[in-house]
Each structure stands twice: as C-alpha cells, then as structure tokens.
Amino acid sequence: MKKYCLLAFLFVFVLSGLSLAQEKKFPVRDITNTVVWAAGGGTDVCNRIVSGEMAKIFKVNINVINKPGGVGGSIGMNDVYSRPHDGYAWAGVSESCVTAGVQGGWDKRMYVWDYFIVGGSPDVISVTPNAPYKDLKELMEAAKAKPGSIRAGASASGSIHHLNLLALEKGAGVKFNYIPYPGSAPAQTAAMTGEVSVVVTSVAEQQQLIRAGKLRPLAMLTPQPFTMKDVGAIPSSFVPYPGLSKYLPIMQAIGFAVPATVPENVKETIADTFKKALATDTIKNWADSNYYTLSGKTGKAAKEEFEKLESLFAWTLWELGAAKVNPETLKIPKP
C-alpha cells in the first residue's frame, strides 16, 4: 500500500513539474491581436508592424484582426477581455479607448489592463485646397461668424481626433458641424470628396494627402510646430490661441494591452520581446518615415500614462458634455 502511495505521489509530483515547466514556456501557440479600430488606420498599421517584428522573435504567428465598433473601441475590448487571460489574446488599443467607460461601453476602469505603448503621431487640422481659409485664424473667424455651419470631419465621437476638435472649439470659442466617420481614413476621403471642408487627424495619417496637395494643413494641435518634407513648417495653433494650452495637447498613445491578471512571467516575456522589437531598425525606420514618435513604455509607467489619459479624457468629455456616464460613478479621479 505504502509503495503505491509513494508511486502515486511521485507520479503527481512529476506531472506537476511537467505542467509547471510547460507554464513557463510562452508562447507555445499563435497569438491573436485584436485591433479595436478599423483596418488601415494608425492603430491597425502600428500593431501590424510591431506584431510582425515580435512574431519573428517569438517564432509563432501573431494574427492581427480588427474588431471596430462600439464606443471607444468597446466592442473589441469587451471581446478580448472575455477570452482567457493567458496572454494569447491582445487588444490593439490607442489612447481613445479610455473613453469607453464614460460613454457607457465599458464598465471597468482602465487599470484592468497592462499596456505596451509603441508611440503616436501629433494631430493637425487641415482644410480642402479650395477652401478660402489661408490660416487657422481665418477659419476660426469664419466659424465664429456662423456657428455650426462649417463641416468638420473626424473619426467617431470620443476618438482622440474628435477630442482635439472639441478642445479646439472650447479653447477658441467656436462651433463646427462635427460629422463622425468610422475612422481617420474615411474622414480624409470625405474631405477629398468635399463632404467636409475641415478635417482633424494625425500627421501620420495625413502626410500623403498633404504632400500631394489634396489637403492644406493649417496648424498643429501641439505646442510645437512641425516640419514636413516637401511642405515646410506647419505652425502651432498655440501661437494665435494661447488659451488652447488649457485643453491641448492630447497626444496619441498607440500600442496593445493584455488583461492585468495575465501571469507575471508571461507579461515579462511579452515586455522583453516588445522592447527588443522596438529596438530593431525596421521599427525605427518605419517610425521615422511615418512621422511617429516611439515611446516603448511598459508595466507601471505605461499603466500610469493610460490612467492619466483616462482621467483627462473622461473628465474632458464630461465637461464638454459629450459623456453619457458620470466619471464619478466609475470612480475616475479628476485630472
């Protein structure tokens, strides 16, 4: 009897050792990165590039799929969060996702995720080439004269570009007729067809059209001007409107996230590989030629940045009257 007990004990011991050893190894199968915004947009391309480099190091596939929709990408986030928290399901997110809570699409706080931030591209406000406005001041004067008459396109309400537009309206005391689009690319297309005359998206998303003369940049929505190849310097909007500094800049933070309850060793492996991927020449060259600033934040630093963004976005939306849920009910601290 004793012998059997010992044997059984040994058997269990060996088995548990095996399973522990297996747990250590990550990844053993393909990873799915669900981007919560549409294909071809900034978050999508960024995640595809980084996932591709990480897949090379991991030696497994990282399938990048898109699940856009909801508020602040809530449908994609809810989908990923409902899958096993084993590190094989990532959510390709951006700063705009922090608005999902106050817009009624996400009932948790943003600290339930751990982030891996790649970086972002600053926002620029542009007009169609045939628009009569030569600089930001002229556009603002025209918007002031007839509030709500100038059509401005940006991605879905609650997106960073919409927030930039709202902040610009608030800071300069004007009102546009905001037309929402499923993403930045359709908003820019709408500007080319003449459906809207003003468009707010990031420099990375607009650079092709600006350089081809299909869109005319008026001002950067950041404190610094921006120099673009073939175009020259785009001035900062803070120069004619210093009051904007109260609301802007609202910078992009694109990357991906895993639920915070994913095992620590898995998160560490992902973070290591993530940093290695960002250090490759492929990513660096890509960032340069696409007007991105790389961040590379992970762990605590990344979480802090997103919590800051969450409180800023949630309360800005609430103040601007664009939020459905009071951030207080979600216990989001004031910025």
Place this chain on the structure above:
Amino acid sequence: MLILERIWDFYVTVFFTAFNIENIILLFGSVILGIIFGAMPGLTATLGVGLLTTLTYGISTNAAMITLLGMYVGAVYGGSYGSICVNIPGTAAAAATAMDGYPLACKGEAGRALGLTTTSSFIGTMVGMFFLAVFAPIIATLALQFTSFEFFFLAFFGIMISGGLTGQDLVYKGWISGLIGLFLALIGRDHLQFFPRFTFGISELDGGLEVVPVLIGAFGIPQIIQVIRDQLSIGEAKKFQRVLPELKIISKHITTIVRSALIGVGIGAVPGIGEDIAAWVSYGAAKKASKHPENFGKGEYAGVISCETGNNACIGGAIIPLLTLGIPGSPPAVMLLGALMIHNVTPGPMLSIEHPHFITEMIAILFLASFAMFISGIFLAKQVVKVLRIPPPIFMPVVLTLCVIGSYALGTKVFNLYLMVPVGILAYFMQSMGYPIAPLVIGVILGPMADENLRRALMVSQGSFLPFFTRPVALILFLVIVWMFISQTPFYKRFLGGVKARIFKQE
C-alpha cells in the same frame, strides 16, 4: 515614353516572377488556398487576405503581393464551387452564381458550369487588370464622386436589385426579404451615436449581427434540410463531361462577358461595395438584355457567366482607388491596404512618385494570378465535381459540420452559432413560402452602410433631403431605383401591355 517604360516594367516583372520557382510556388499555393477559402462556407476573401497579411510580414513586398493577390483572386473565384455543387455559396460574392449554377448542377451539368465559371472568372480578372493598367487615373476620379448621399442610394440599390432578381413568383417577395435583412442589420449599437438598438440588453448583440453566421445560416441550413427531406440527389455525376469549356459557348456570350466585366470594374472602383453587388448587377443586366429572361434561374449559361465575370472584374476595379487615392474599393481591398502599410508602401496620390514601379508590379502580379487561377481552377474543378457522387445522407452532415465550424471559427464565438440556427430556421420557412433568401443576406451586408450614410448625409445637409436630388450622381441613382421599382410592378406591366396593344391596333 512613359507608357513604353510601363510596358517594359510589366514584362520584366512578369518574367522575373514567372521564372522564380519560389514565386511560382507562392503564387499557386496562395491561389489554391484562396479557392479553398472561397469554397468553404464561412471563410471569405476578406478573412483570407486578412489572415495571410500578418504572415507576409517577413517576406519581400513583391512576394507578399503575390501571396495576397493570389488569395484574393482565388477566393473570389472559389466561392462559385459551393454555389454550383451544393447551392450554398462559399462567399457572399457567389450568391448570385447559385441562381443558375445549382440548377445546372441538378441537370447534371456541374462540370460544364464550373468550366464556364473558371473561364469567365479568368476573363473578368484580366479585364479588371486591363482597366487598372490603362484607365486608373480616370476611374479614380469616379470614386471621389461618391459621398454619403450616393452611398446611401447605392446600398439601397444593391438590396433592391437582388430582391428584384430573385423573386420566383412575385417580385415583392424579394423586396420584403431584402427589407427583413435591412431590419436585421439595424440590430446593435448604431455607428454614429452608439445608441443600442434592439439589443434587449444582450451584450453580444452590441456589435450587430455578424455577416458570416447569417450567410451560412440563411443559405446552408435550408438547403441541408431540403436535401435530406426530399432525398434529393444533386446532379448525375456520370453525365459529367469535360471541364474545359467549349469555346462556342464563350464566344456566344461575348457581349455578356464584356458588359459584366465593365460593370464589375465600375462597381469595384466605388469604395465600400464589392464583389457581391458586382455579381448581382451583372446578373441583372444579363437578364435584362437576354432574349429569354424566363430561363434565368433555371440553369442559364449567361447567368453563371455574368456574375462570375462581374465579381472577378471587381478585383482590378477595387485596386484602382486603393493605389491612386489610398481608398480601398472593396472589403478585401481594405485588408490589402493594411498589408501595403505593413510593407511601408503607403498607397495614395504620392505612390507613383515614391514607388514608381509599384503599380505596374501590381498589374503584372494580377496578370499572373489570373493565369494561376485558371490553371488551378481547371484541375480542381475536375476533382470537385466528384464530390457530387457522394450520397447526400453522408455528404450533407459533412456540409452541416463545415457550416458550424465556419460560423464558429470567425472570432471563435459560440454566440455566432445561436445566431446561425435561428436565422437558418427563419430562412427555411421563408423559402418554403417562396421568399428568396439572397436579398436577406445582401440586406444584412449593406444595411449598416445604408443606415449610417443616410443619417450622416442628413447631418451634413443639416436635416435637408434636397441634396439627394440636386447632386447629379445621387439623382441618377435615385431615378434608377424608382424606375427599377416601377418597371417591376404589375401596374406598369399592364400599362405597357395596354400601350403596346393600342399601337398595334392603330397599325
């Protein structure tokens, strides 16, 4: 000079690609994989291109484009296998092919039907490629004529035309089915203000109904029930002759092919709508122009030829605005856009300056892909027809299993199965009452586009309906829809008959 340079580029790329064994393996591999993706219910061209996109990250841009375009061309063509052999279209783009392809298979002409689809898909892709090569800049401006106003009419037109073509006894039944699809499409959070509609608090419904489970449920389940209920055996495979199509049939339908190819390219160039609408419009035009419209739906060659030419010609069309403006012309082209961005090629007006050879390379690859599709198609079709020899009691449960896997595989959500089954049962009863199913699926696909664009258009015009009638393209679309509606009503037909009778009397 520029044109000569382009032609030179084209031959150089074709030559170097065709004489590189790796490229040839990649090309045929991805085309065959594409055909399988297309033929399987639930795996669509969009999904196939999307899945392959990440795999191409490590390889050169040229090889990546070979893989992705091969997949795209193969999948759009492969959809016809399911349509013809089992009356379950593998992709939405092949739904129109089932209209005449399946009756042909029932007559024992599955082999000939597959041969015709292979040839017409090949010709369609080639025509699309030709337009991409020659008229790209002109067609690109067409894409910019479409704003929210036009998109609404276009989506509505798509639903109406598939409804008008499929009604067996009464045309209204097709439209009713289309409107049911449109209604189903409204489920979920709306895309402009995110208000939940008809979700009944079920969070899975927030994102709306997914197209794939609806497609599989609506086409697959009624067909399976019917075959098992009636002990139908599909076609007599013994009669199966050759897959290589008789040139006679092709040359007889040359006008249909040219017309459908032009329609396909035009529709492909318009952003947002793709192969499915191209197939339906081509089918409709072929029926309108035919001397025997009553034969359509009963196994007419022109029916199969028109939709397969149309949906494959759409590929070249969809790539035009993608490369010249950075606006993808169809859902799989959206995936291509992502793939190009990964390879650091940003499509758009600057493309021809930053990567001067790129467009020509794409044309050359599309050229090779259509050849690869033709060759693989002829070989595969021969084998696929043998599937029909399997007795239905064994075959149908296998199809059912594939349907279930297809619905689940996309997003691995069990909820999709809960969606597929009720839709299938609804579709079965609708079909028993003579309501066609295809418009319902088209309604679900195009519904969100119609809804979103109508409301966005009204935001742009600040509540005024006037731009719907003052914008030229919108007005044309509106008049076409009205004419389509009136010309199908019994009242108009009586009126027309009366006029004709009066004219003849006077003579």
